[in-house]
Amino acid sequence: MDSGLILFAHGARDPRWAEPFERLRDKVRARTDGIPVTLAFLEHLPPGLAEAASDMAAQGVRRIRIVPMFFGRGGHLRDDFPRQFDAVKARLPEVRFEVTLAAGEDEGVLDALAAFATEARSQQ
Numbered sequence: 679m680d681s682g683l684i685l686f687a688h689g690a691r692d693p694r695w696a697e698p699f700e701r702l703r704d705k706v707r708a709r710t711d712g713i714p715v716t717l718a719f720l721e722h723l724p725p726g727l728a729e730a731a732s733d734m735a736a737q738g739v740r741r742i743r744i745v746p747m748f749f750g751r752g753g754h755l756r757d758d759f760p761r762q763f764d765a766v767k768a769r770l771p772e773v774r775f776e777v778t779l780a781a782g783e784d785e786g787v788l789d790a791l792a793a794f795a796t797e798a799r800s801q802q
Contacts, residue, residue, distance in 0.1 A: 689719030749782030
């Protein structure tokens with residue numbers, strides 16, 4: 679088990695907020711071949727980025743890809759995430775990290791959301 683994947687989201691005080699991200703994590707796990715996939719949160723919910731990365735490293739993971747589950751690179755990804763990420767890299771020098779674009783910066787994600795917005799059924 680050389681590689682792992684962290685889906686990094688904002689977090690919220692209400693733990694129910696994380697339910698769609700948990701479903702997404704499960705869908706990602708179903709598409710991978712036994713690669714560890716976990717969620718990490720910027721704030722409010724556990725685990726944080728440091729804990730998630732440390733847990734993976736303890737399992738022997740030496741390459742971790744972090745996917746920011748944000749629409750764009752606002753203050754959290756420009757300021758808060760780099761501080762947390764730098765601390766994690768310093769704490770785990772044996773691990774190689776890769777950070778992707780924010781999910782909302784990907785054209786395929788935007789196309790899927792546009793389709794949803796124009797085709798979604800009302801909840802009523």
